[in-house]
Amino acid sequence: MSSETSQRTTERGRIRVSGFDVDRVESREPLSSWEPDLQSEAGRGRLEYAWMRFKRNRLALFGATTIAFMVLLAVFSRPIQLPSSFPVLAGQTVQPFSLAPADPAAQDVITGYREPTLENLLAWPSAGLYLFGADWAGRDILSRVMYGGRWSLSIGFIAVAMALLVGVPLGSVAGYYGGKVDELIMRLVDLLYAFPFIVLAIAVIAVLGRGYWEMILALVVVGWLPYARIIRGEILSVKENEYVTAAKALGSRDRSIITRHILPNAMAPVIVQATLSIGTTVLVAAALGFIGLGLSPASAEWGVMLNVEQDAIARGRWWAGLFPGLAIFVFVMAINLVGDGVRDAFDPQGDQTDTDTGGLR
């Protein structure tokens, strides 16, 4: 423990109780609902240190800026209107900006493909349209790539968040209680790990059918595994610490021990994994879109855009696929840089030049 209070003991040779303020324990009102909260402060301190180190990592900051830029482009590409069934502000426009030069669905089937030209690029922004060319239906590819980020990115972020919500509790329970629960959960994890990421996702889609939420669910079914494994391992090593024994001795309930004392100290590798997983998830989601098991062919999701144009690309219409493909590549690259930065920030002693697989299997 880094806090100075941890050095104090009331008695020598006894269990060295660390992580909470001995004076406050002794002087507290016996019936007050005081709970030791220094542990969470220590956890925050660690986060602050990590943030300080992260801020100095230029590559990671570059990655974070890129992601922020892509998210902003996706959000402000077209106005957002809430559906009329929405409980508040039904049918209102909550986001009036429209950065995309054209409606991503606006077609010009008669002209069809348009190659991006240098003159067009130099005339920007006055010409605006067809900077990246147009696809088979004459739709402006730049607008579609900007707008398509809404699908690709939201799938990545939502699926990872949901996978965390499944994996962290299950892993915590397995690690903390051990025994039969642990066996059950971890054997299930082993079992699902026998299938490569995308194969399991395909199997889930075979059962559920295609669609936005179906795809997210498929990615969650596969995505929670690493978190359960990591958090269980961390908890096994953290739960033997004296401050956990102390919290138990003070009569804390299991739930508060897990959420207030164990999890904050076991979260670092989970955060690292989650960051890298966003990239993997976006990659797999795009791959599912590409093999035709993702969103509908009309949507501007990046993988789907490549799927629709695959023959055209192989036969020389490079622009139809290059730009959505580059969007995926740049995003995954940026998130991997951030993930590496996060890992170095939490674990400055680690081998900093080693690249992680990011959960790719």
Added chain:
Amino acid sequence: MSLQRFVLKRGLITVPLLLGISLLTFGMVHAIPGDPIDFITLFTELDPQTEMEIRAEYGLDQPVYIQYIDWVTSAATGDFGRSIITRDPVTSEIMERLPYTLVMGIMAFGVTLVTAIPTGVIAAYYRDTKIDQASRVFALLGIAVPNFLLGLLLLLVFASWLDLFPILPPTSKGILSYDMLVYTLLPAITIGTGSTALLMRLMRSSMVEELDKDYVRTARAKGLPERTVVQKHVLRNSLISVVTVAAIQVAFIISGSVVVEIVFSYPGIGRLLVNRVGNRDFPVIQAIVLLIGVAVILANFVADVLYAYLDPRIRY
């Protein structure tokens, strides 16, 4: 523990795993809401007589556990029933395409080994120089680039612009024909790029670790040529860690093949799987998913045994 006992003990762990994945793949169909018969009849109205016949043919008139036992026992003998779409036996459909995927996978594995090990060794030996930096950049790019984009770009450059390969695979000539083998290089390189990026960095870090050990200093101190030190001492020891990730590589290549076979219209089982998911042809889907699960479990088993053979310490 002797190696035989280790193999036996490790083998026993795979049995419940194999049972588990068979349960999961079998359970897939029953996880769908509704009656499984609808996926066979494609929701057409049937007279009760025909419906009974179809139920009997697919064993759907039996209780679920009997269905499972029937399915597993016939699957163990290589019988997965008939495809709902083509009415052909599933096994023959798979066997027709399996050689293509196997050849592509072996080629991809070869591409990975041939490129990743030397580059990893060089990056470790010239650690923290420009060469090492370049290998790091390549690894970052190789992991982030979607394999389908890479495949399409290879097709664009080598098939469309340079005209070195046909755009569609010369499937009619069979997998072992010269043309087909040459064509298979493209998907193999596509898959191999991603796994090279992973393996190269792993090779580098395990090599760096070995280079710092005392026996390396001893070998140098007794005047061995640098080449001998690296090749005979360091490389051999650091190759052990390559074996441990061989199973991950197999899984990586399988998942890569599913997507890349679509890019190259390659007649393998990955493309079969994807096509049949679109048609909800469950006998075929189940067979392929089970096959992949078994392959990954076996790869893990083989990798563990190899590791135990190469490094006796881990048997205990």
